[in-house]
Amino acid sequence: MSGREVERTDDGRYIVVDGRRWRATDPAIPEGRRAELTKVLMAWRREVGRTKGTDDEPAARAGVQAAKVALGERGTPWWEQTDDERRERWETDVPWPARDGGAK
Template identity: 60%
Template sequence: MRHPVTRDGRYFVVRGRLWRMADPSLPEERRASLTRELMAARRAVGVALRSGGTAALRDARAAVDRAKVALGERGPVWWDDGAPDLNRKLVRNTPYAAWFEALGAGPDGT
């Protein structure tokens, strides 16, 4: 993987920010299907942005959100140990700061 993943597998880091990983308990077929839905929704966002369609953009962004929630990347966390959700937080402001610094990774996480 191009971006470092936390040891617990909950997040990957891009430009110094944590991003939640997909739920590892999802069956591979389901994950692949949801990933295809997510990519199609992201393409629809691009089309809507280029065409200036406000309703289309709203719908496409909602589709992205639905796919990300279904994948476990947004919405309720997929772990059950009570740890907080640190999605989108700067890694330097989280309990993962020392781990990330020890990697010697640059600000883009690589």
């Protein structure tokens, strides 16, 4: 999150923003891969905004979902997965929106 310090629950599984609890990104993801997945997530979020109310919005929302699952923020909680399951999750290919040309 934008460089500011984020409050975490004692177990590290959640962050707290404005009093609301959100699942934290899997801390085991290698830094380079985490950064890449975060960029993909932000690109998909921009795509959701661009396609709001159109037939393309569901695909954009699916892209957000895929990125958030890869980061461990949705789907099976990362603390309930084996190391191999976690690695497989974050190594899964999450495509970039076509509008971004797949560029990283």
